[in-house]
Amino acid sequence: MRNRLVILFTLIAMVASNTSEAKSVIRRAPINRADVLILGGTIVTMDASRQVIENGGIAVKDGRILAIGPRSQIESRYTARRRIIATGKLITPGLINGHSHIPMVLFRGLADDLDLQEWLTKYIFPAEAKNVTEEFVRVGTRLGLAEMIRGGTTTYCDMYYFEDAIADETSKAGVRGVLGETVIDFPVADNKTNAEAMAYVEKFVARWKDHDLIVAAIAPHAPYTVSEEHLKAVRAFSDRTGVPIVTHVSETKRELDDSLRDKKASPVAYLDRIGFLNERVIIAHMVWPEGNDLNILSQRRVGVVHNPQSNMKLAAGVAPVPKMITSGVLVGLGTDGAASNNDLNMWEEMDTVAKLHKVFTGDPKVISAQQAFELATIRGAQALHLEDEIGSLEKGKRADLLMIERDALNQIPLYNIYSDLVYATKASDVESVMINGRMVMQNRRLLTLNEVTIKRDARVFREKIIKSLNSSK
Numbered sequence: 001m002r003n004r005l006v007i008l009f010t011l012i013a014m015v016a017s018n019t020s021e022a023k024s025v026i027r028r029a030p031i032n033r034a035d036v037l038i039l040g041g042t043i044v045t046m047d048a049s050r051q052v053i054e055n056g057g058i059a060v061k062d063g064r065i066l067a068i069g070p071r072s073q074i075e076s077r078y079t080a081r082r083r084i085i086a087t088g089k090l091i092t093p094g095l096i097n098g099h100s101h102i103p104m105v106l107f108r109g110l111a112d113d114l115d116l117q118e119w120l121t122k123y124i125f126p127a128e129a130k131n132v133t134e135e136f137v138r139v140g141t142r143l144g145l146a147e148m149i150r151g152g153t154t155t156y157c158d159m160y161y162f163e164d165a166i167a168d169e170t171s172k173a174g175v176r177g178v179l180g181e182t183v184i185d186f187p188v189a190d191n192k193t194n195a196e197a198m199a200y201v202e203k204f205v206a207r208w209k210d211h212d213l214i215v216a217a218i219a220p221h222a223p224y225t226v227s228e229e230h231l232k233a234v235r236a237f238s239d240r241t242g243v244p245i246v247t248h249v250s251e252t253k254r255e256l257d258d259s260l261r262d263k264k265a266s267p268v269a270y271l272d273r274i275g276f277l278n279e280r281v282i283i284a285h286m287v288w289p290e291g292n293d294l295n296i297l298s299q300r301r302v303g304v305v306h307n308p309q310s311n312m313k314l315a316a317g318v319a320p321v322p323k324m325i326t327s328g329v330l331v332g333l334g335t336d337g338a339a340s341n342n343d344l345n346m347w348e349e350m351d352t353v354a355k356l357h358k359v360f361t362g363d364p365k366v367i368s369a370q371q372a373f374e375l376a377t378i379r380g381a382q383a384l385h386l387e388d389e390i391g392s393l394e395k396g397k398r399a400d401l402l403m404i405e406r407d408a409l410n411q412i413p414l415y416n417i418y419s420d421l422v423y424a425t426k427a428s429d430v431e432s433v434m435i436n437g438r439m440v441m442q443n444r445r446l447l448t449l450n451e452v453t454i455k456r457d458a459r460v461f462r463e464k465i466i467k468s469l470n471s472s473k
Contacts, residue, residue, distance in 0.1 A: 032066070034059040034080040035437060039071050041086035041403065044417055046093050046378045046392040050370070052417060056091065060399040063212060063437035068393055084432075086403050090417070093393050094154025094176075094400035094435065095346040096380030098305035099284040099334030101160045103132070103140030105147065106461050107339035116252050116314045124339060128161075130468040131461070132189035137162040139457045141169040146449045147344045149175065151427035154400040154435045156344075157282060157305065157334070157384055159219040159246050161190040164204045167214045173448045174440045176400065178282070178384050179208075180219025180246035183234060185226055194230055198237065205241050212436055215386075217282075219246040223267045224255060228274055235276050244280050244385065250293075251285035252316050266290035268297060277302050282384060284334065286324070287317040294320075298328040303383035306375070308352045310336030321375075322357055322366045332383030333375040350376050350422045369418040403432040 036059075043056035045068065057074025059066040067074060104124075111123035137160065148156060155176040158166060163181035170177045181204050182188065183197045191197040201218050208216040220226040220234045238245050250256055250267045263270045268289065271277050279301035286297070286304045297304060306319050324331045333353060335344045354372040358364045381391025389398050404421075406414065408429050414420050433441040440448045 032059075032078050034061045034066050034078045036060040036082045036084060036399075036434075037074060037078060037080045038084045038086050038091065038401075038403075038434075039075060041089040041091045042406075042417070043068065043393060044090060044092045044373075044421070045394065046374065047394050055087075058091070058393065058399070058401070060434075060437045063399055065393060065395055065397050065399050067395060084403075088406055089431065090402075090404040090406055090421070091393070092152075092402050092404065092421070093377045093391055094402055094433065095152045095376045096332060096384065096391065097148065097153045097156040097334050097344065097346055098282070098303075098332035098380050098383055099307055099336055100144070100156050100158050100344065101337030101339070102144035102156065102158050102166060102344075103137045103160055104337035104339040105144045105344070106131075106136065106140040106458060106465065107337075108342045110339060110465070112313075112342070114314075116316060117254065119314065119340065127465060127469060128189060131465050132161055134162045134165050134190075136461060137165050138169055139454075139461055141166045142173070142449060142454045143458045144338065144344055145170060145173045145175055146446060146451060146454050147338075149173070149433055149441050149446060149449070150430065150444075151345050151347060152402040152404070152430040152433060153344065153346055154402075154433065155381075155384070155386070155390055157217075157246060159221075159248075159284075161188055163216075163219075164200075164207065167204070167208055167216065171211065171213050174213070174435050174438050176213045176390070176398070176435055178215040178217055178244055178246070178386070180217035180244070182219050182221055183226060183230065184221040185230060194233075198233065201237065205243050215244065217244040217246050222248040222251075222255075223270060224258065231271070231276050232274060235278075238280050242280070244282055245276075246282045246284075248285055249283040250288045250290075251311075252314075253288055256288040256290060260290070266293055268293040272296050272300070279385060284336070285311065285316070285319065287311055287319045289320065294324060294327040294329055297324075301330065301385075303330045303332065303385060305332045305334040305380075305383055306353065307334045307336040307341075307349075308356050309349060310340045312352075312356070313342075314340055318356060318360045321353065322361060325371070330379070330382045330385075331375060332380035333372075345427050346376050347425055347427050354422055369416070369422040372422045373418050399434055399437040401434050402430055405429045405431045 038058040043053040045051045055071045057071040058068045059078040157178040159180040163179050167179050181201045205216040208214040259267045277300040282303040284305045335341050350372045354367045357367040378391040381387040410424050
């Protein structure tokens with residue numbers, strides 16, 4: 001008892017006398033304020049070392065990750081008004097859907113089991129001509145955003161019409177987007193001429209400059225629907241403003257053959273020849289590379305987005321993704337629009353990309369589960385040229401993350417995290433979603449979108465679309 005009293009009085013004396021020893025103890029254990037602490041759970045960081053932290057913790061402040069590490073370390077160094085206990089959950093980076101046409105969810109199931117040209121020219125283009133308005137785009141965007149949030153997509157790259165309205169709805173929902181306004185050489189819903197389209201893009205880019213969530217982009221549809229003159233103007237606009245370019249390239253064998261016949265070069269070689277390709281370009285599909293195409297894409301640091309389910313459904317072919325990876329091409333993963341997929345589910349794309357390339361190459365070792373998950377996270381961020389901001393859970397990056405249920409029947413037992421994420425996890429297993437430090441879904445409840453209203457509005461458009469198509473017969 002006497003020894004304890006001596007120790008107690010000694011400590012009191014140290015504090016009272018403000019000794020250097022007491023100061024050093026205080027300095028070693030600073031308490032920093034965060035906005036949110038996420039505590040517990042297994043963190044799949046997707047950082048350079050692919051670190052997995054059991055019983056981890058994340059401190060979030062001003063939309064970014066302030067610190068990440070073991071729970072005990074985070075709890076001892078940080079305090080926050082809000083604490084989220086994630087015990088028993090998997091915490092991963094948000095998924096990145098590298099290619100979509102989000103309002104086209106309203107055409108889901110309208111026309112199926114057709115090749116690309118017939119699907120486009122006989123069904124989709126006519127349906128768009130009769131139905132696409134700003135209201136259509138807003139209703140479809142809200143439906144697509146709700147579907148993506150539920151499935152854990154936190155960033156998507158888009159190309160459509162009225163993209164300013166898409167950006168508006170996306171920012172309201174708290175979702176991150178690289179959003180490209182379409183430029184195409186025939187009259188479309190929002191702009192009837194190239195001059196109108198370029199003027200629209202100018203205003204669109206200026207409005208969303210330096211936004212926390214929205215990256216405005218310009219989106220020439222494809223080399224076969226946009227003239228060389230207009231493609232060069234797009235590149236000049238991107239050079240002047242610094243915005244990304246989003247486009248389709250080499251989606252079908254017919255596109256490749258037509259390019260070889262008419263331009264004496266593959267679509268990639270043609271774009272390179274006219275000075276179009278650089279590190280701001282993001283191309284979708286790339287199913288049919290020819291000759292030196294992959295080396296060109298690698299050297300120019302062009303992002304490529306693979307859309308396995310859409311390409312399968314339209315029988316477009318199988319992009320050589322394993323070869324792209326070994327060639328150093330920046331490859332991500334996307335769904336394409338829901339009119340040709342027919343959903344926006346990145347878990348299905350991950351499962352498909354791994355299995356498709358195994359059977360196509362005859363090699364069960366290509367596109368491992370870990371590589372498939374990389375394509376939807378850190379590699380996807382690289383393809384969108386956003387790897388410094390998103391794609392992994394690291395100090396300083398945007399706080400875009402998922403909390404995934406580990407107690408579902410399809411999650412038990414768990415031996416390998418990447419195998420479980422790619423081959424077993426479903427969109428319905430995503431429990432909570434944070435984007436830019438803000439919860440947009442918690443305990444499977446959407447916080448930024450009204451699901452009842454979204455469903456009602458989408459069903460109204462279904463009736464309008466049916467009537468418009470029947471009236472043209």
